[in-house]
Amino acid sequence: MPLKPHYSVIVVGAGPTGLVIANILGVERVETLLLERNERTVSEPRAVSIDDESLRTIQGVGLVDTVLGDIVQGYGSHYFSPSGRPFARVQPAVQEYGFPRRSAFRQPVLEAQLREGLRHYSHVEARFSHRLEQFEQDAEGVTLRVLGPDGTLRTTRCDYLVGCDGSRSGVRERLGIAMDGSSFGERWLIVDLLGTPDRFRHTRVYCDPRRPAISLPGPNGTRRYEFMLHADERDEDLLREEVIRQMIGERSAGDRDLQIARKVVYAFHARVVQRWRDGRVFLAGDAAHLSPPFAGQGMNSGIRDALNLGWKLASVVRGELGPGLLDTYEQERKPHAWALIDMAMRIGRFMMPTGAVQAFMMQNLMRLLSVFPPARDYVMQMKFKPKPRYRAGFVVPDGAADSLSGRLFVQPQVESPGGRRMPLDDALGRGFRLLVFGPLPGDPLPEVQLPPALGAERFFIVPQDYNFPHPLPAGGERTMLRDCAGGIEAVLRPFTPCAVLLRPDRYVAAVIPFSHPEPACRSLAGLVEATQLPGK
Structure with missing residues (x-):
């Protein structure tokens, strides 16, 4: 099927960020094309934590009841010393935005649900096996050359282009936009398992300087293990099945021999693009920022991008507000993206003590904090998570520290x-x-x-x-x-x-x-x- 000659918005990349923004534009009745170079949404587990803000966004596109049926709602984190004794827990109970602070999910299931949601909108086209080859913009719009599954190169235009095409974004590369921040040498082995007998619904964090590790619950009998690798260890050695099973067995004999759905080694990054916009082209999700995994905020930050940019594009396309509104996207999102990256770095330092002395000091500090209710609640209820607040952008600031202006409103x-x-x-x-x-x-x-x-x-x-x-x-x-x-x-x-x-x-x-x-x-x-x- 040929492409239409023009769309109001074209979104490149059908990961969670691209799928959410396409659904938002669908709700807003904006003529939208979603391009994805792969044949389908992902089939392997990737992100595993979805927060209350993301679920509220999914509620806004009418899919939250579907999504809630396939997640583990409201899990926390329990921290264990090198000897295996629990010494702290983070288990938030408040639901100020209408949903639990953290829930476990499977990305392949969520992406399939979001893709299915697009079928409600006749004005949204989702084209898989379509790759963006090149684009150029002028004062009136963006011209794209798209390679289809039959090898035909087709041309179309749009008013605005959104690059949600991941950490190796081709859109970002073509714009020549650099990223600030750092990449780190620490590597982690990720293993996803099926059919776990472990019914514990919270994350176990093993703060062991010999090998920091994490065990994360998932829906439908799934569980993820993450192990920090040492500098002298080779990826290919640690990816051997017998080595993986030995490492899992040291933490859980019941999970040692389960079916492995995925195993991968990755290094982490703390980086944000210098510019989130170039004329009529925008970056969102991993194309705009890369976060360490320790806070589970990478995908959730991308969904915040989709929510922020989605309503603004709709307002401008419909002529309700002027194009200057789109300048507030970077103003509002960039500071909060950095704040969450900083939080993830702090959590990572806590999870990865460099030695026995540091581990001992951290554990006793947490035990001391638990004696004082305000300090205990600050940790247990995840009050350390930076709340979204816009101090500049499409808001009327009043300078007060306790002001509501620029904050996400509650949802009772x-x-x-x-x-x-x-x-x-x-x-x-x-x-x-x-x-x-x-x-x-x-x-x-x-x-x-x-x-x-x-x-x-x-x-x-x-x-x-x-x-x-x-x-x-x-x-x-x-x-x-x-x-x-x-x-x-x-x-x-x-x-x-x-x-x-x-x-x-x-x-x-x-x-x-x-x-x-x-x-x-x-x-x-x-x-x-x-x-x-x-x-x-």
């Missing part, structure tokens, strides 16, 4: 006037949304003048301890929601009474205090006006 359960309970995002739907909190229904409200280009529908949040008014005001059956457990009130209490403008990705664009709404409204108007400037 809310109740409609008809008694139906649901996650907040499901109740709000797509697009900009203004949450009004503080005045009780029927109380007078100040005028909040938002830029019409945002098309922000207003929702009134009824506090947990109050009922809906009777009779409901016009439209109240849709735009009034009760805060079932007080999750919204807990976040907004310091700012009440106020309105909060949420972006389509559910980050807070602005907090608008009712005592003086004009400054925030003027700043929002300025943000919208600034998007009309040409993008870089």
